[in-house]
Amino acid sequence: MLLGIAIGDAFGAGYEMQPRYGFTLYMDKYLGRNSIKPGCYTDDTQMSIAVAEVLASGSERSMWSFADSFVKCYSRDKRTGYTSGFTSVLNKCKNGQDLMFKVGGNSEKNGAAMRSVPFGILPKLEDALGAAIQSAIVTHNTKKGLMSAMCIAAASHYFYYNKGEPKDLIGYCIKACMGYDSETDAYLKEVDKMQGIDSNTLLKGNTGVPCDAMITTGAVLYIASRFNELKQVMMESVLLGGDTDTTASIAMGLSAIRPGLDTLSLFMLNDLENGAYGRDYLIQLGEKLFKKYPSQ
Ligand SMILES: [Mg+2]
Structure with a gap:
């Protein structure tokens, strides 16, 4: 799961905000973009690590502990990929309380969804949803922000605990969120009916996946429910x-839960960054989580 998040993030980062229809081929190596070096992940993975560390530590799953962990993970390993506004807030924070007081907290973007894959490992669905809400409240305390986080936690829970076939994933997430945001609820029902990718329905007139909580959720749930091969998911x-690193990070994190990474091209694992918080660290953290919350 964690490696899937990082690989999707690092690979997707090379394509972020390119026009959707500009591609003629699938590149088989990482592309660097701005200051993000090839093979390096961004904010999506760092925030997923931050929530995963709280889950692994067994400490209280509260907005305060998640906020603390966001600040801690950023401070020890300053990453690009966060918005400039959030970066400047993070640079001024010493702890989670600082963050809670300094950040706007009412975003409808996809930042809460992008860090919610790890929550699915909690054995009870309501705990997974509750933890996703506590994490989302820090920055995305809006109906759409919270529902996006709950949907991704539910999706991860569905795969991790083998609750059913991939094709029924979206229905499960809709049910889990109990219509919390009516617009997202109606949108996901439409997405679930799509026969193949219909960009009018899925992207709502956007030329790529925008940094929007609802549309990002629709896109990743559609991909994770309809494509089995990880290569195809990527x-x-x-x-x-559009926001390819976030879409790929969440979709790959979810999809890697089931078949694992074996079908991926080797370069994706081999060329993933392996510094202090890179590949080996992700593997260790994943093993710790699996020990604490075994899926079977
Ligand atoms: Mg990112």
């Missing part, structure tokens, strides 16, 4: 365009 995520 390709579809990138080909949707």
Whole structure:
């Protein structure tokens, strides 16, 4: 799961905000973009690590502990990929309380969804949803922000605890969120009916996946529920365009839960960054989580 998040993030980062219809081929190596070096992940993975560390530590799953962990993870390993506004807030924070007081907290973007894959490992669905809400409240305390986080936690829980077939994933997430945000609820029902990717329905007139909580959720749930091969999950995520690192990170994190990473091209694992918080660290953290919350 964690490696899937990082690989999707690092690979997707090379394609972020490119026009959707500009691609003619699927690149088989990482592309660097701005200051994000090839193979390096961004904010999506760092925030997923932050929530995973709280889960692994067994400490209280509160907005305060998640906020603390966001600040801690950023401070020890300053990453690009966060918005400039959030970066400047993070740079001024010493702890989670600082963050809670300094950040706007009412975003409808996809930042709460992008860090919610790890929550699915909690054995009870309501705990997974509750933890996703506590994490989301820090920055995305809006109906759409909270529902996006709950949907991704539910999706991860569905795969991790083998609750059913991938094709029934979206229905499960809709049910889990109990219509919390009516617009997202109606949108996901439409997405679930799509026969193949219909960009009018899925992207709502956007030329790629925008940094929007609801549309990002629709895109990743569609991909994770309809494509089994990880390679295809990556390709579809990138080909949707827009916020590709977030789409690929969430979709790959979810999809890697089931078959694992074996079908991926080796370069994706081998060329993933392996510094202090890179590949080996992700593997260790994943093992710790699996020990604490075994899926079977
Ligand atoms: Mg990112």
